[in-house]
Amino acid sequence: MRKFLSLIAGLALASLAACSQTTPEATSQAPATVQAPASTNLLLAEWTGPYSGTPAFDKMDISLAKDAMEIGMAANLVELDEIANNPEPATFENTILAMEKTGELLNRAYPYWGIWSSNLSTPEFRAIQQEMAPKMADFYSKIRQNDKLFARVKAVYEGEEFKTLASDQQRLAWLTYDGFASQGATLQGEAKDRYAAINQRLAELHTQFSNNVLADEEGYVTYLDDTQLGGLSDSLKAVAAAAAEEREHPGEWAITNTRSSMDPFLTYSDERDLRETVWRTYYSRGNNGDQYDNNALIAEILKLRDERVGLLGYDNYAQWQLQNRMAKTPERAMDLMEAVWPAAIARVAEEVADMQAIADAEGADITIEPWDYRYYAEKVRKAKYDLDSDLVKQYLQLDKLRDAMFFVAGELFNFKFTPVPEGSVPVFHPDVMVWEVTDRTTGDHIGLWYLDPFARTGKRSGAWATSYRSHETFNGKKTVLSSNNSNFSKGAPGEPVLISWDDAETYFHEFGHALHSLSSKVAYPSLNGGVRDYTEFQSQLLERWLTTDKVIDQFLVHYQTGEPMPAELVQKIKKAATFNEGFKTTEYLASALMDMKFHTVDPTGIDPQKFEAETLAALHMPKEIPMRHRTTQFGHIFSGEGYSAGYYGYMWSEVLTADAAEAFAEAPGGFYDKDVARKLVDYLFSVRNAVDPADAYLLFRGNEASIAPLMRDRGFPVPEGVK
Numbered sequence: 096m097r098k099f100l101s102l103i104a105g106l107a108l109a110s111l112a113a114c115s116q117t118t119p120e121a122t123s124q125a126p127a128t129v130q131a132p133a134s135t136n137l138l139l140a141e142w143t144g145p146y147s148g149t150p151a152f153d154k155m156d157i158s159l160a161k162d163a164m165e166i167g168m169a170a171n172l173v174e175l176d177e178i179a180n181n182p183e184p185a186t187f188e189n190t191i192l193a194m195e196k197t198g199e200l201l202n203r204a205y206p207y208w209g210i211w212s213s214n215l216s217t218p219e220f221r222a223i224q225q226e227m228a229p230k231m232a233d234f235y236s237k238i239r240q241n242d243k244l245f246a247r248v249k250a251v252y253e254g255e256e257f258k259t260l261a262s263d264q265q266r267l268a269w270l271t272y273d274g275f276a277s278q279g280a281t282l283q284g285e286a287k288d289r290y291a292a293i294n295q296r297l298a299e300l301h302t303q304f305s306n307n308v309l310a311d312e313e314g315y316v317t318y319l320d321d322t323q324l325g326g327l328s329d330s331l332k333a334v335a336a337a338a339a340e341e342r343e344h345p346g347e348w349a350i351t352n353t354r355s356s357m358d359p360f361l362t363y364s365d366e367r368d369l370r371e372t373v374w375r376t377y378y379s380r381g382n383n384g385d386q387y388d389n390n391a392l393i394a395e396i397l398k399l400r401d402e403r404v405g406l407l408g409y410d411n412y413a414q415w416q417l418q419n420r421m422a423k424t425p426e427r428a429m430d431l432m433e434a435v436w437p438a439a440i441a442r443v444a445e446e447v448a449d450m451q452a453i454a455d456a457e458g459a460d461i462t463i464e465p466w467d468y469r470y471y472a473e474k475v476r477k478a479k480y481d482l483d484s485d486l487v488k489q490y491l492q493l494d495k496l497r498d499a500m501f502f503v504a505g506e507l508f509n510f511k512f513t514p515v516p517e518g519s520v521p522v523f524h525p526d527v528m529v530w531e532v533t534d535r536t537t538g539d540h541i542g543l544w545y546l547d548p549f550a551r552t553g554k555r556s557g558a559w560a561t562s563y564r565s566h567e568t569f570n571g572k573k574t575v576l577s578s579n580n581s582n583f584s585k586g587a588p589g590e591p592v593l594i595s596w597d598d599a600e601t602y603f604h605e606f607g608h609a610l611h612s613l614s615s616k617v618a619y620p621s622l623n624g625g626v627r628d629y630t631e632f633q634s635q636l637l638e639r640w641l642t643t644d645k646v647i648d649q650f651l652v653h654y655q656t657g658e659p660m661p662a663e664l665v666q667k668i669k670k671a672a673t674f675n676e677g678f679k680t681t682e683y684l685a686s687a688l689m690d691m692k693f694h695t696v697d698p699t700g701i702d703p704q705k706f707e708a709e710t711l712a713a714l715h716m717p718k719e720i721p722m723r724h725r726t727t728q729f730g731h732i733f734s735g736e737g738y739s740a741g742y743y744g745y746m747w748s749e750v751l752t753a754d755a756a757e758a759f760a761e762a763p764g765g766f767y768d769k770d771v772a773r774k775l776v777d778y779l780f781s782v783r784n785a786v787d788p789a790d791a792y793l794l795f796r797g798n799e800a801s802i803a804p805l806m807r808d809r810g811f812p813v814p815e816g817v818k
């Protein structure tokens with residue numbers, strides 16, 4: 096059952112930030128009736144060894160993967176049916192808690208599945224994944240459509256007993272109820288059928304939308320000859336030549352219609368006409384009036400979403416989406432965005448003026464257009480913010496950064512990290528290292544931290560955090576098995592691995608997710624879940640300790656001389672972080688505002704192009720910048736529902752991050768203030784989802800987060816009247 100709740104929460108986590116966090120669940124006892132098949136499949140066997148048992152990562156056998164998942168899901172459905180068919184009246188104990196106890200076998204199998212899909216993928220596994228995807232979707236919809244089970248959950252949530260429950264139990268009952276109700280379980284008869292029909296049609300439309308964007312990304316290529324390469328670096332040229340070769344245009348250079356190709360081309364190419372061509376092609380994806388045009392799909396998606404939430408009694412789609420987020424209402428999310436917007440577009444005017452001055456001085460005789468923005472911004476960056484990234488790297492040694500993270504965890508969380516004795520904990524690859532986490536004062540065992548730092552074939556890109564086992568106490572204490580994963584390149588033997596500033600921040604970010612898991616004190620497994628606009632906040636916040644004096648002086652030391660990073664260099668890094676913030680904030684906010692407007696307006700007869708143009712005009716959108724994701728290519732909100740009416744979430748958690756960081760900066764002990772650190776652990780980390788995030792934040796800070804710290808971080812003036 097825990098998979099069901101985490102699925103709902105998990106949908107949104109996938110691309111909210113540079114990383115994603117997955118939260119496989121804790122184990123618990125399953126009824127004897129479903130234990131039998133486990134004995135024949137190693138992936139379903141009980142975890143053994145020290146530290147309350149750990150996954151047998153050294154014995155993974157891919158031929159068992161499919162069976163393990165199928166047996167796990169089948170067993171989980173049997174368990175839930177037993178609860179649904181209980182002849183006794185529904186109680187918190189025999190329904191909600193009983194559901195928390197289900198899924199033992201699936202919880203054993205899932206960490207292996209996760210390793211194969213993220214850390215050790217192969218063509219063989221991808222085939223199994225593809226085969227299993229519809230079966231897993233079917234598993235979740237079977238749970239959602241279990242009317243008898245929902246009737247019992249509803250009876251508990253609406254019954255007299257509810258009022259007598261502890262607050263975390265009430266929250267668990269509500270989350271369980273909401274997991275069904277928000278997906279249409281309260282509907283009957285015709286409305287129920289219509290709800291299901293809409294969902295089915297939406298699934299088709301979402302897929303078609305992303306396929307159309309993909310078709311336009313693959314269908315347009317700008318080919319260059321050797322007279323059109325001015326400004327491009329050797330490495331860019333090499334990538335473009337390979338892309339042309341691949342498309343059977345040998346001897347030419349290809350700029351493909353993707354962000355990773357468009358962005359550097361617009362930044363560096365001296366060919367203004369070509370920049371315009373590439374820009375227009377990219378920002379026209381899904382809007383070319385052909386068979387891949389997304390406008391009609393968008394109109395239908397908006398109409399169906401509105402109709403579907405209407406069946407549940409909501410005024411608009413955004414209201415439905417935000418009810419269980421920290422923001423709670425579309426109005427509050429809009430207020431935040433509209434408060435930041437004027438400063439963002441004012442900064443754009445300054446940035447354009449800086450760029451125009453450079454163009455004029457060069458005698459370019461142009462007015463800055465959207466296809467000039469990245470190109471001239473790069474010239475401004477060189478003149479005003481230049482940073483020698485090779486020099487910065489010399490102070491960022493991978494091992495020292497890990498020691499820095501352990502130091503911060505010790506100071507804030509009172510955690511101690513000790514390598515486990517060699518061979519005591521199975522790992523899935525020789526690169527993986529494991530530490531035991533204990534309480535620095537009492538020596539109590541808290542959990543294990545697995546680190547898989549290096550890139551390899553079959554490992555997904557980027558960095559992420561996951562847990563193989565989460566904290567719970569309601570059915571016997573379970574300790575945490577947490578992991579961080581990244582893709583650093585191994586150094587030469589005996590040489591320190593040096594990484595970039597961005598990578599160092601990401602390293603801290605993912606460790607923030609790990610600390611969030613390790614510090615959990617919740618009683619019930621489902622309360623370890625995330626809230627969409629809140630779950631990146633804790634990890635973003637941890638990044639701030641990278642630039643504290645104690646970390647710089649002890650750990651950001653030159654790999655040859657041992658000298659700490661000079662203060663001027665730290666200042667330069669901080670200043671460079673505000674470069675082009677007008678552009679970045681405006682392109683992001685334009686998309687986030689559009690998302691919310693699309694999902695709060697009456698969509699009857701909507702023309703997406705007209706709506707986009709009118710909305711941008713009303714916002715006084717600077718003509719030099721397009722939305723980061725124009726409507727017909729806005730996959731976050733139209734390829735599925737994970738981010739629809741949720742794109743604001745990035746900024747929401749950044750506001751919290753900046754405000755919470757300021758709480759430390761203002762404290763007598765700064766970022767290592769014991770009192771603020773205690774509140775951080777007690778209210779923002781250890782409670783996970785057992786407390787409403789808005790209430791938790793109030794307990795930490797004494798008031799709601801202000802946007803002022805975010806404005807200062809971005810180098811924007813703080814609006815009048817904002818403290």
Ligand SMILES: [Zn+2]
Nearest residue numbers: 112114115634
């Ligand atoms: Zn993250």
